[in-house]
Amino acid sequence: MALLEVNNLKSQFFTRDGVVKAVDGVSFTLNEGQTLAIVGESGSGKSVTALSLMRLIQEPQGRIVDGEVVLSGEDVLKLNDSQVRAMRGNRIAMIFQDPMTSLNPVFRVGFQIGEALRVHKGMNREQAAQRAVEMLELVGIPNAAHRAKDYPHQFSGGMRQRAMIAMALACDPDILIADEPTTALDVTIQAQILELMLEMQQRTGAAIIMITHDLGVVADMADDVMVMYGGRQVEYGTADHVFYNPLHPYTWGLLDSLPRHDISEKGELCPIQGQPPSLIDIPSGCAFHPRCPHAREICRTSIPDLKEIEPGHRSACHFSSDPRFRRTIAASQSGREVR
């Protein structure tokens, strides 16, 4: 049995301007110790997917309207409030994008790490403080016993994100959700944080859901990759599948807009033309068709299903199963002149 199974998850926000279909029918599975990357542009529904798993969507504007989130055989969406709290931070923990604002400025770092331990593990104040220091040591904060008494403003950005990781892993969760954990950090610090996450994963065996728009991060870390566009999944498969044999034109576009050192000639980047769609007014048919260079009439009228094209590799494009349409890694590497 998979550790986490998400079926047809739909989350919507009811705003004055209309219903925002932030997540529109997302399904995936996650096994123990596995790393899944959720990739997509801003506003593709990545973060809302993650928040939905934690039941952290801001009510009453936001609601999970349909679907199942089955964690070890139990549907998270059917839990009552106290059961949800018992799950949060204990079985599923989360780290956020901006470590500058994600820690409470008026409490000591050690105290904030210890809070989850006191709630979930029944520790008293001293035990939690002791364990918080150990966690800080584990994530590589020097002089941890002393630094645990510091306030967040006395930490650098990278240290704060380390503290966030320590906080998230304190209760030894089954799943760690990382919502763009390196976006707000310097490049050198980014690499350190990713390395730390991998190291901690090996140590604790936690599964990771990594939300990112950085395909470099995905290539380094992910077992599976899910590509999202306009609140829907457009491609889902192993990292090898998605990188070496991408099936969806949007994924091609993402890969082409990446600077690569292995293509020396014609080193220009090919950004995807146009803007991501508004989630209030998603284009008819395939959400990507207004920006897709290969779009035909059917793309405007019918929403493509997420079909399994090869074992374990699914794509939501009307033409993914057409061999003439598919582009292989060979074509992609020999140049971008296919267009």
Added chain:
Amino acid sequence: MLKYVVRRVLQMIPVFLGVTLLLFMLRIPGFLPGDPIQLIVGERELTPALRKQIEEKNRLNDPLPEQYVWYVSNIVQGDLGDSYQKGRPVADILTDKFPNSFRLAFAAIIVEIVIGILAGIISAVKQYSFWDVLVTLSTSILVSVPVFWLGLLLQMFFGIQVREWTGGAFSLPITGMGDPPDLAHIILPAITLASVSTAYVARIMRSQMLEAMSQDYIRTAKAKGLTERVVVFRHALKNALIPVVTFIGIDLGFLMGGAILTESVFQWPGVGREIYLAVLQRDWPVVMGGVIVIVLIVMLVNLIVDISYAILDPRIRYGGAAE
């Protein structure tokens, strides 16, 4: 922390000197209309000998800088001069009246803290509910009502109307303030004095709570699995309280300095009313002494506020040396 306190205390000295300089100008002959010597003499006949005696006693013929040094050194030694009208030392008059002002300020600040903070929290936590609308509406009205009018209204309602309705069985006293006044007499002045500030506290509390609740660290706290109560009352409240404590502290300084309008409307025997009467009678030493003591109190309260602020908000500890 100690260094911070010492520095803040040293900073008070120039403020104190500035205030004394301004007040000193009140006693320069010719600066204000009317002859101060005539005011001191009152109904008595002003003989040249008497004039000379008064001038010498008050050093009115010395050069101004010398007069100023004499004046400040007297203040530092606790001598605020004598009242023109009563002939008593101003320090004694103020010592008599300040406890009453403190009593009123203390009662008002309790109203302000309890009602203001509670109303603000309820209003923010139950945003757009009936209670939120009630708080928002009533605070809008309160901040725009003149204090003396509210005082008169309360006197009419609780002192007169309620007594008529209950056939004399129940009413709040509005006359016959003793010195010191008793507990029943303090209710209406305290509510009146606290009204505007309570409304401000409720509004600041509400907006600060709402702002805090939308911060990323609240999402982090929820993601840890903390209960809604802990998230609101620990993580949001401590952040939201910082500006509220500042406001209440500064307000406490002003309230202690005597509330001229409220004390006058209710005939409350405090410093505010004493200063008001002294202004009417051009009894300058009382006005000057009263103002100086009020300034000292405000400065002292501000110092305490700043220290408690540093305790609440670790980011400003050590006078901003961190970060």
